[in-house]
Amino acid sequence: MAGSRMKLELSRVVQGRSRLGVLKGLGRTGQHSLDVPGCLLYTHFGTVPHLTQDTLHTLSNLPSVTQITLSNIAEHQEVLEEFKDGFRKFAGLHDTVLYCSLHDPATSCPTGYTTNKTVSVWGSGGRIELTVAKFMALQRTVQPDWYQSMADGETWQNNTSRKRVRKSVDRTLTHLDECLLVHQKSQELERVEVFGVVEGGDILEERVRSARETAKRPVAGFCLDGLQTGSMDHVLRSQLITAVTKELPEDKPRLLQGVGRPDEVLVCVEAGVDLFESFFPFQVTERGCALCFAFDISPDPERAGRAPPAVLELDKEREMAGEPQPNGDRNGDQTQMTPFEMNLKDKRYHDDFRPLVEGCGCYCCKNHQRAYLHHLLVTNELLAGVLLMIHNTAHYHGFFGALREALAKDKLDLLKRRVLGERGGQAERKD
Numbered sequence: 001m002a003g004s005r006m007k008l009e010l011s012r013v014v015q016g017r018s019r020l021g022v023l024k025g026l027g028r029t030g031q032h033s034l035d036v037p038g039c040l041l042y043t044h045f046g047t048v049p050h051l052t053q054d055t056l057h058t059l060s061n062l063p064s065v066t067q068i069t070l071s072n073i074a075e076h077q078e079v080l081e082e083f084k085d086g087f088r089k090f091a092g093l094h095d096t097v098l099y100c101s102l103h104d105p106a107t108s109c110p111t112g113y114t115t116n117k118t119v120s121v122w123g124s125g126g127r128i129e130l131t132v133a134k135f136m137a138l139q140r141t142v143q144p145d146w147y148q149s150m151a152d153g154e155t156w157q158n159n160t161s162r163k164r165v166r167k168s169v170d171r172t173l174t175h176l177d178e179c180l181l182v183h184q185k186s187q188e189l190e191r192v193e194v195f196g197v198v199e200g201g202d203i204l205e206e207r208v209r210s211a212r213e214t215a216k217r218p219v220a221g222f223c224l225d226g227l228q229t230g231s232m233d234h235v236l237r238s239q240l241i242t243a244v245t246k247e248l249p250e251d252k253p254r255l256l257q258g259v260g261r262p263d264e265v266l267v268c269v270e271a272g273v274d275l276f277e278s279f280f281p282f283q284v285t286e287r288g289c290a291l292c293f294a295f296d297i298s299p300d301p302e303r304a305g306r307a308p309p310a311v312l313e314l315d316k317e318r319e320m321a322g323e324p325q326p327n328g329d330r331n332g333d334q335t336q337m338t339p340f341e342m343n344l345k346d347k348r349y350h351d352d353f354r355p356l357v358e359g360c361g362c363y364c365c366k367n368h369q370r371a372y373l374h375h376l377l378v379t380n381e382l383l384a385g386v387l388l389m390i391h392n393t394a395h396y397h398g399f400f401g402a403l404r405e406a407l408a409k410d411k412l413d414l415l416k417r418r419v420l421g422e423r424g425g426q427a428e429r430k431d
C-alpha cells in the first residue's frame with residue numbers, strides 16, 4: 001500500500017453530489033481505468049454466469065473491474081494455495097482488474113453468526129468462519145487488485161438495536177485496523193488496495209461515525225454496506241448515503257453494495273455514490289426475464305427512434321394485471337420481478353416475433369425473437385440463460401453509459417423520466 005496509485009479524477013459534480021469522472025491507475029501496472037458512475041462485472045468464481053469468456057467478449061463497453069466474492073472462494077483455499085499463481089490465472093482471466101468482496105450481493109446471508117473475532121461466509125458447502133488471519137491468508141492466495149476489508153455487516157435489518165449497530169461499527173473498524181496491519185507486512189499485497197467498509201445500520205450518527213473513522217485510515221476507497229435493496233425505506237437510505245458521502249474524501253471512490261435496480265441506482269448516484277455491483281442482470285436472467293426499460297437520451301432522431309418501445313406497452317399490460325409500477329414496490333424481495341423487465345415465460349410471447357428490445361445491438365436481439373426465447377425457457381434449454389444473460393448484461397451496462405452521458409450533458413432528469421417510463425405526460429416534449 002505504499003502510496004495508493006488508484007486515483008479518482010472528477011470531471012463534473014452535478015448539484016453538489018452526483019459525480020462524473022474516471023478512476024485511474026487501476027491494476028498491478030496501473031494501466032486500467034473505470035468510468036464513474038459505473039459498475040463492476042459480477043461473476044461467480046470469476047465467470048459471468050452462463051457466459052464463456054469468448055461469449056462475454058462479444059459485448060462491448062464491459063467494465064474493467066471483475067468482482068469475485070470470498071463466499072465462493074473461501075472453500076477452495078487449499079486448492080488455490082497449492083496452485084500458487086493467484087485467482088486470476090486460476091480462473092483464466094487475463095486483462096482485468098480483480099476486486100474481491102466478502103459476500104455475494106445476489107444472495108442474502110443468514111444473520112447471527114458474527115463474533116468479535118470472526119465473520120462468516122456461505123459457500124456451496126455451507127458456512128465458513130473467517131478470522132482476520134484466515135481472511136488475510138485468503139487475500140494473499142487470491143492476489144486481487146483491490147479487496148473489501150473484513151466487516152460485520154449484520155445490521156441491515158431495520159429492527160436492529162442501537163447497541164448492536166454500534167458494536168458492528170466498532171468491530172468493523174477493528175477488523176480494518178487488523179487487516180491493514182497484516183496487509184502492510186505482506187509483500188504479496190504490496191500493490192493491492194484496500195476498501196474500508198462503512199456500516200451503521202439505519203442510525204445516522206453511527207453512519208457518520210463509521211464514515212469519519214474509516215476515512216482516517218489508509219484506504220483507497222469505501223464500501224457502503226447494509227444499505228441494500230429491501231433493507232430500509234428509500235428516503236431514509238438516500239439521507240444516510242448523503243450524510244455518509246459528505247464525510248468521505250472527494251478523491252476516493254464510494255461503492256454501494258447490494259443495490260442494482262435502475263431506479264435505485266439513479267437515486268443513489270444523486271446521493272453521491274460512484275460504483276455499483278452488477279448482480280441485477282443476473283437476477284433478472286434467473287427468473288426468465290429480459291431487461292426492457294428505456295434509457296436513450298440522445299437527441300439524434302435516428303438513435304432516439306431506437307429507444308426500446310416495449311416499456312409503455314408493458315406498463316399498460318401491468319396496469320391491467322394490477323402489477324406494481326416503477327418505484328411502486330417496496331417489499332425488497334430480490335427474487336421478484338421488477339417493472340424494468342419482461343417475463344418471457346409468459347404465454348403472450350409465444351408468437352411474438354420481435355427482438356427482446358428493438359434496436360438493441362446484442363447478439364441475442366440481432367439473431368433471435370421473443371418467441372424463440374419463450375420456447376427455450378418453457379422447455380428449460382440452457383441456451384435461454386446464455387441468450388438472456390447476453391442481452392441483460394449489454395442492456396445494463398448500456399444504461400450506465402447513458403447515465404454518464406446524462407451527467408455530462410445535464411440530462412439526468414430526462415434520463416430519469418425515460419427509465420421510470422415517461423410518467424407525467426411531459427416527458428416527450430423537449431430535450
Ligand SMILES: [Zn+2]
Binds near residue numbers: 357360365366391392
Ligand atoms: Zn439485446
